[in-house]
Amino acid sequence: MKNSENMSQGLLKLLALDHAVDFLKNTTISSDALTWKRVCGSIATVLVILLFLSGAFMALYYSPYPGAAYDSVQYAEFDLPFGDVIRGIHHWSWNLLLVVMLLHMTRTFFTGAYKPPREMVWVSGVLLLLVVPLAIITGDLLPWTQAGYWTTRVRVSIISSVPVIGPFMVDLLQGGPRTGIVALTRFYVLHVIFLPAGIISLLALHFYFLRLKGLADPIMPSRLPKRNIALLPDMINRWLILFIVVTLAIGIATRFWFAVPYGDPADPSDSRFVPKPEWWVLFLNQLVSIFKGPFTIVGSAVIPGALAGLLLVLPFISRSPERRPVRRWKEILVAMLIAAAILGLSVMSWIEHFTSTVA
Amino acid sequence: MAALTGAAAIVTGIPISKYVIAPSLGKGDGKWIDLGEIGGLAAGKVQMVAYEFMVKDGWLVLPQKGFVWVKSDGDGKLTVFSSICTHLACNVIWREDAGIFECPCHSGRFNLEGKPVAGPPTRPLTVLEHKIEEGKVKVLLTV
Numbered sequence: 001m002k003n004s005e006n007m008s009q010g011l012l013k014l015l016a017l018d019h020a021v022d023f024l025k026n027t028t029i030s031s032d033a034l035t036w037k038r039v040c041g042s043i044a045t046v047l048v049i050l051l052f053l054s055g056a057f058m059a060l061y062y063s064p065y066p067g068a069a070y071d072s073v074q075y076a077e078f079d080l081p082f083g084d085v086i087r088g089i090h091h092w093s094w095n096l097l098l099v100v101m102l103l104h105m106t107r108t109f110f111t112g113a114y115k116p117p118r119e120m121v122w123v124s125g126v127l128l129l130l131v132v133p134l135a136i137i138t139g140d141l142l143p144w145t146q147a148g149y150w151t152t153r154v155r156v157s158i159i160s161s162v163p164v165i166g167p168f169m170v171d172l173l174q175g176g177p178r179t180g181i182v183a184l185t186r187f188y189v190l191h192v193i194f195l196p197a198g199i200i201s202l203l204a205l206h207f208y209f210l211r212l213k214g215l216a217d218p219i220m221p222s223r224l225p226k227r228n229i230a231l232l233p234d235m236i237n238r239w240l241i242l243f244i245v246v247t248l249a250i251g252i253a254t255r256f257w258f259a260v261p262y263g264d265p266a267d268p269s270d271s272r273f274v275p276k277p278e279w280w281v282l283f284l285n286q287l288v289s290i291f292k293g294p295f296t297i298v299g300s301a302v303i304p305g306a307l308a309g310l311l312l313v314l315p316f317i318s319r320s321p322e323r324r325p326v327r328r329w330k331e332i333l334v335a336m337l338i339a340a341a342i343l344g345l346s347v348m349s350w351i352e353h354f355t356s357t358v359a
Numbered sequence: 360m361a362a363l364t365g366a367a368a369i370v371t372g373i374p375i376s377k378y379v380i381a382p383s384l385g386k387g388d389g390k391w392i393d394l395g396e397i398g399g400l401a402a403g404k405v406q407m408v409a410y411e412f413m414v415k416d417g418w419l420v421l422p423q424k425g426f427v428w429v430k431s432d433g434d435g436k437l438t439v440f441s442s443i444c445t446h447l448a449c450n451v452i453w454r455e456d457a458g459i460f461e462c463p464c465h466s467g468r469f470n471l472e473g474k475p476v477a478g479p480p481t482r483p484l485t486v487l488e489h490k491i492e493e494g495k496v497k498v499l500l501t502v
Contacts, residue, residue, distance in 0.1 A: 153448055154464065158447060161447070168383070175383055176382050176383060176417070177387055180417070181417050181418070182382055288447070288479075292479045293481035352466070
């Protein structure tokens with residue numbers, strides 16, 4: 001026993017990792033933070049790791065070429081052991097990630113945990129929330145299905161409706177006006193190199209600021225005695241359990257009940273195909289169809305941009321140290337009105353796209 | 360250090376940004392696309408005509424597929440409408456029973472003249488320039 005401990009200590013020294021391990025052992029987390037209400041951040045981290053793992057291995061069987069892309073994705077899904085599970089984990093993980101990130105942000109907002117000194121924890125989190133949709137948008141085109149192709153066409157024309165810079169942004173994103181091989185290759189490289197690099201950097205910053213400024217204390221102090229929990233091994237063990245549970249849950253659910261919807265290969269000349277917006281863009285879609293003609297920019301850029309800007313500057317405009325929700329009813333009311341508007345627009349859009357029958 | 364960082368950024372940034380932007384700067388050219396013979400279309404009737412032509416996209420020459428709506432104005436005169444909805448570029452569909460072009464994405468509607476009559480679109484359907492050579496209809500597309 002003593003001998004093997006010495007050996008592992010020696011190995012860590014040899015690899016010059018002993019200081020890093022000591023650092024992790026000495027990093028502690030207050031037991032206040034270990035409640036089920038505060039688990040969303042950990043789940044989000046687990047989902048990001050699952051997305052990177054499943055995505056990296058899906059790339060082994062992917063060929064970014066119009067037509068062949070569809071066949072390569074189908075091959076991986078149906079001809080390889082666990083193909084459906086790995087694709088399912090990738091697909092459902094991004095859906096869940098959006099939900100969990102929203103819950104994480106909602107809780108951070110309600111408890112006022114974003115307030116100084118944790119401004120930059122909040123800002124890096126909001127930036128993550130803005131980068132993840134870019135990964136979804138670029139990922140949707142990759143399987144080269146009718147849904148992915150036509151959804152991309154609609155998104156591209158929304159971007160190009162922004163005056164002055166819109167058309168150039170589209171040409172830059174697609175490498176030209178066409179949604180063809182140049183565009184597919186760009187989307188692929190953005191999806192597997194540049195955006196993951198951005199997500200890793202932002203996540204690293206998020207954790208760095210958190211470590212620097214500390215987790216927020218609970219608003220109501222716990223009656224239980226406060227303990228400090230070591231990141232290594234206690235917290236890491238909890239994350240590993242969470243990782244195993246989430247992986248099994250999504251893997252089993254997708255194998256037996258929730259197969260990833262796939263559909264037909266993209267056909268740019270097939271007019272019968274009507275792209276339906278994904279759940280998370282329903283409200284944006286509704287904004288774009290409400291504001292017409294010269295006002296399109298209000299729905300496509302002004303309102304979404306203002307919302308993103310408001311989220312980013314929130315900790316700089318709401319600086320009072322007061323964290324109790326009752327004393328912050330004004331900002332909570334405003335946030336709830338905005339959330340209600342987004343929900344309302346989403347429901348309107350859902351009714352328009354999923355219940356009306358266009359014969 | 361600031362100066363050196365700036366220099367390093369310029370030395371790498373200029374070639375890389377030119378390299379990345381290059382294919383985005385090309386302007387689309389007009390190209391006459393052969394739609395074949397269109398005969399026997401009664402005045403006021405609308406017909407879908409699909410086309411396919413080869414186009415160079417980056418390092419590949421691939422077939423570009425699409426379709427247009429051809430309306431007969433009588434006396435052999437035709438109007439060729441682009442199928443692309445002026446709202447968000449979905450393809451509009453001619454509905455014979457209602458006498459309108461309908462966009463399935465946001466229920467935009469255009470009348471027989473291509474004017475928007477309902478829904479989000481505010482601009483009329485694009486009328487494509489066409490000519491008739493040796494009985495075949497050719498249409499000018501930006502590719």
